[in-house]
Amino acid sequence: xxxxxxxxxxxxxxxxxxxxxxxxxxxxxxxxxxxxxxxxxxxxxxxxxxxxxxxxxxxxxxxxxxxxxxxxxxxxxxxxxxxxxxxxxxxxxxxxxxxxxxxxxxxxxxxxxxxxxxxxxxxxxxxxxxxxxxxxxxxxxxxxxxxxxxxxxxxxxxxxxxxxxxxxxxxxxxxxxxxxxxxxxxxxxxxxxxxxxxxxxxxxxxxxxxxxxxxxxxxxxxxxxxxxxxxxxxxxxxxxxxxxxxxxxxxxxxxxxxxxxxxxxxxxxxxxxxxxxxxxxxxxxxxxxxx
Numbered sequence: 504x505x506x507x508x509x510x511x512x513x514x515x516x517x518x519x520x521x522x523x524x525x526x527x528x529x530x531x532x533x534x535x536x537x538x539x540x541x542x543x544x545x546x547x548x549x550x551x552x553x554x555x556x557x558x559x560x561x562x563x564x565x566x567x568x569x570x571x572x573x574x575x576x577x578x579x580x581x582x583x584x585x586x587x588x589x590x591x592x593x594x595x596x597x598x599x600x601x602x603x604x605x606x607x608x609x610x611x612x613x614x615x616x617x618x619x620x621x622x623x624x625x626x627x628x629x630x631x632x633x634x635x636x637x638x639x640x641x642x643x644x645x646x647x648x649x650x651x652x653x654x655x656x657x658x659x660x661x662x663x664x665x666x667x668x669x670x671x672x673x674x675x676x677x678x679x680x681x682x683x684x685x686x687x688x689x690x691x692x693x694x695x696x697x698x699x700x701x702x703x704x705x706x707x708x709x710x711x712x713x714x715x716x717x718x719x720x721x722x723x724x725x726x727x728x729x730x731x732x733x734x735x736x737x738x739x740x741x742x743x744x745x746x747x748x749x750x751x752x753x754x755x756x757x758x759x760x761x762x763x764x765x766x767x768x769x770x771x772x773x774x775x776x777x778x779x780x781x782x783x784x785x786x787x788x789x790x791x792x793x794x
Contacts, residue, residue, distance in 0.1 A: 550568070686720075722792040
């Protein structure tokens with residue numbers, strides 16, 4: 504989860520790279536929509552649209568993208584603490600080009616429509632933190648459950664979604680616990696989940712996501728940042744033991760030389776090689792678990 508350690512580590516990384524926090528913000532804003540991800544081999548033609556989904560707490564503004572022809576397995580994407588923005592739309596498009604109907608949500612819809620921060624925003628910026636932290640604090644285990652059920656119910660009503668196939672879900676940073684709670688909220692529909700530098704997945708709290716594993720059926724991938732593992736090395740052990748006890752397949756790996764937040768292409772600590780390796784592992788999981 505994004506916290507003081509995340510800020511310290513990412514700031515140190517930027518300084519070591521010779522880039523100040525202010526300079527990084529300037530560079531990110533200048534890059535803007537020119538961010539590129541490696542092309543998808545045999546990419547499918549896609550259709551995309553902005554959608555609004557009714558939940559128990561209001562109307563969620565979301566981004567839906569899917570192959571232009573036919574129906575396929577769906578994937579529900581939970582963004583990191585900076586929310587739904589161009590980088591996550593780009594990642595959703597890329598996943599759709601690989602053959603999935605992808606719903607990327609605005610987790611902060613209760614307080615603001617997306618985007619909640621401007622182009623090039625960085626968690627290193629105090630103004631950005633002051634914007635997103637109160638929005639994140641509106642969310643809890645119960646909202647994760649109610650939102651997951653609402654979003655999956657919406658997906659199952661779409662012609663682009665093959666309801667005979669299981670649903671996948673991915674989450675980044677604070678989206679990690681949302682993935683695990685999604686798998687528990689609708690266990691008969693969720694067949695696979697993937698978390699990337701997810702925070703608070705296995706803690707001592709009474710509502711720690713790992714305690715829900717026996718209630719799930721989804722095969723899982725947990726891609727852990729190296730500095731998150733240094734901060735809490737027991738978390739991966741607890742996850743492995745919990746999945747093994749439940750008889751559920753799970754790939755749990757610490758990605759070397761990575762910092763919390765290394766996967767989104769607009770991140771201050773983006774690590775392309777490791778992000779691509781984690782993405783490939785996710786596609787491998789989905790190709791079998793959502794078949």
